[in-house]
Amino acid sequence: xxxxxxxxxxxxxxxxxxxxxxxxxxxxxxxxxxxxxxxxxxxxxxxxxxxxxxxxxxxxxxxxxxxxxxxxxxxxxxxxxxxxxxxxxxxxxxxxxxxxxxxxxxxxxxxxxxxxxxxxxxxxxxxxxxxxxxxxxxxxxxxxxxxxxxxxxxxxxxxxxxxxxxxxxxxxxxxxxxxxxxxxxxxxxxxxxxxxxxxxxxxxxxxxxxxxxxxxxxxxxxxxxxxxxxxxxxxxxxxxxxxxxxxxxxxxxxxxxxxxxxxxxxxxxxxxxxxxxxxxxxxxxxxxxxxxxxxxxxxxxxxxxxxxxxxxxxxxxxxxxxxxxxxxxxxxxxxxxxx
Amino acid sequence: xxxxxxxxxxxxxxxxxxxxxxxxxxxxxxxxxxxxxxxxxxxxxxxxxxxxxxxxxxxxxxxxxxxxxxxxxxxxxxxxxxxxxxxxxxxxxxxxxxxxxxxxxxxxxxxxxxxxxxxxxxxxxxxxxxxxxxxxxxxxxxxxxxxxxxxxxxxxxxxxxxxxxxxxxxxxxxxxxxxxxxxxxxxxxxxxxxxxxxxxxxxxxxxxxxxxxxxxxxxxxxxxxxxxxxxxxxxxxxxxxxxxxxxxxxxxxxxxxxx
Numbered sequence: 001x002x003x004x005x006x007x008x009x010x011x012x013x014x015x016x017x018x019x020x021x022x023x024x025x026x027x028x029x030x031x032x033x034x035x036x037x038x039x040x041x042x043x044x045x046x047x048x049x050x051x052x053x054x055x056x057x058x059x060x061x062x063x064x065x066x067x068x069x070x071x072x073x074x075x076x077x078x079x080x081x082x083x084x085x086x087x088x089x090x091x092x093x094x095x096x097x098x099x100x101x102x103x104x105x106x107x108x109x110x111x112x113x114x115x116x117x118x119x120x121x122x123x124x125x126x127x128x129x130x131x132x133x134x135x136x137x138x139x140x141x142x143x144x145x146x147x148x149x150x151x152x153x154x155x156x157x158x159x160x161x162x163x164x165x166x167x168x169x170x171x172x173x174x175x176x177x178x179x180x181x182x183x184x185x186x187x188x189x190x191x192x193x194x195x196x197x198x199x200x201x202x203x204x205x206x207x208x209x210x211x212x213x214x215x216x217x218x219x220x221x222x223x224x225x226x227x228x229x230x231x232x233x234x235x236x237x238x239x240x241x242x243x244x245x246x247x248x249x250x251x252x253x254x255x256x257x258x259x260x261x262x263x264x265x266x267x268x269x270x271x272x273x274x275x276x277x278x279x280x281x282x283x284x285x286x287x288x289x290x291x292x293x294x295x296x297x298x299x300x301x302x303x304x305x306x307x308x309x310x311x312x313x314x315x316x317x318x319x320x321x322x323x324x325x326x327x328x329x330x331x332x333x334x335x336x337x338x339x
Numbered sequence: 340x341x342x343x344x345x346x347x348x349x350x351x352x353x354x355x356x357x358x359x360x361x362x363x364x365x366x367x368x369x370x371x372x373x374x375x376x377x378x379x380x381x382x383x384x385x386x387x388x389x390x391x392x393x394x395x396x397x398x399x400x401x402x403x404x405x406x407x408x409x410x411x412x413x414x415x416x417x418x419x420x421x422x423x424x425x426x427x428x429x430x431x432x433x434x435x436x437x438x439x440x441x442x443x444x445x446x447x448x449x450x451x452x453x454x455x456x457x458x459x460x461x462x463x464x465x466x467x468x469x470x471x472x473x474x475x476x477x478x479x480x481x482x483x484x485x486x487x488x489x490x491x492x493x494x495x496x497x498x499x500x501x502x503x504x505x506x507x508x509x510x511x512x513x514x515x516x517x518x519x520x521x522x523x524x525x526x527x528x529x530x531x532x533x534x535x536x537x538x539x540x541x542x543x544x545x546x547x548x549x550x551x552x553x554x555x556x557x558x559x560x561x562x563x564x565x566x567x568x569x570x571x572x573x574x575x576x577x578x579x580x581x582x583x584x585x586x587x588x589x590x591x592x593x594x595x596x597x598x
Binding site: 089092093094217218219220221223224226227228230231233234235236237238276280281282284 | 387390391392412413414415416417420421423426427428429430431432433436440441443444448449450451452496
């Protein structure tokens, strides 16, 4: 009676939790098991029973530095992957990334502008989020105005929006103060979770949860959209409306993630492929699996970024260095999970 | 006879280019209608208009007496199954997953298909005789197999009317006949069928009703014998055609004449 596939898949769902625990120990500052257990108990009791909180260095490292960062990695990885998988479905193209509608470059420019004008951490986040959404709205309205229908128009609008915001980002770099602002811009664009605090998680939690929940609820319908407009219509779908809902939700999730992490490439592209290899192409299973694999992948990469060398390696660099070879390997194996 | 489908003075144009106009016909329960006509006459467009995929410029389509405009896409999909000529699946869904998608118009927006839906999908796979393909990826099937899968998916919609867009056009001789036999079987179970075909002879094989679409108009509609005549077929296709009765098979055939 026991289904082998069921067992294996269930185990994968436990992966992020296992990695979360392992990641608490990972880092330059040594934290033995006993310390982690002690600190966990004391934090737990101070939280629930009001006993005085620990003020040790160990406590700070574990719960004020590592844990928020670990949670952010899980959240950002899951967010980029669920939106990447959804975009691939509705654009009927397995090579699409969450940034297809120019969300990445929009958010990047928003952050640049904020660094130039205010250089306040919260405003940078807010501007990145807002400009990510703005990029999507421009792409969608261009698609609506033009006469053509279907996904191709959106892809072309995305290319246009992308190009405009990339140019504006270059302009921002050009006028930035080269000793202060320029490094900040460059560092932000390469992506990092090094400065994440609990309050940042709080800001991005609701857009990511709301967007992901809607995508999750519509996951079976994404299968039908992936058949193409005519067939989806013949199966009773209001194609335009449904596609819009999915685009808006996927963008919401991506923008929120990018606003704390910076633009991190490859995750939203590679993770859905790895997930297809495990559970197949049906979005009913693919979407939850993408979230789990995405969260795990991101956490591992972030652990690497803070341990390989003494200084941080920006996340965007590592995801490309890890993601691209993984992708090449998948192509070579011919196990892409699509034709 | 129960009236199933009524098409009333339907017209369609792509921009300023009219494709067809004033197309009217009706179909009873369990009847098969073969739509004949040359390439580019608008046969596929007509089928898509009836299926609600394309919006006709004027005219209306009634299914079991109800206007399809008031039914909406979901309502149409519960009553009309559409079998496209060919499909291009990007992701390698299994045949069963693919066929279950036909349940979409019957499920609420947030729902995923349940055990009952899977059961219905398996039944319709059995109905068209491809139960053994259930776990195969759709992209790896032969032309005949994927046509059967598409029919099975439309059947899961539990439609009263089935529309087929040149279901035999990419198939070898044997598979063509297999598809026609399936169509006949479905009609005998009470389903009404509208089918585009490029072979006038298919109309004789299926035997009910036929219509000829040519030059943007329905030039003939009625019993097969009255539509598939040598004069009509010669004018529609622009080649000389002969209709002969094969005595021992008790049926007519439509053959091109050698010049």
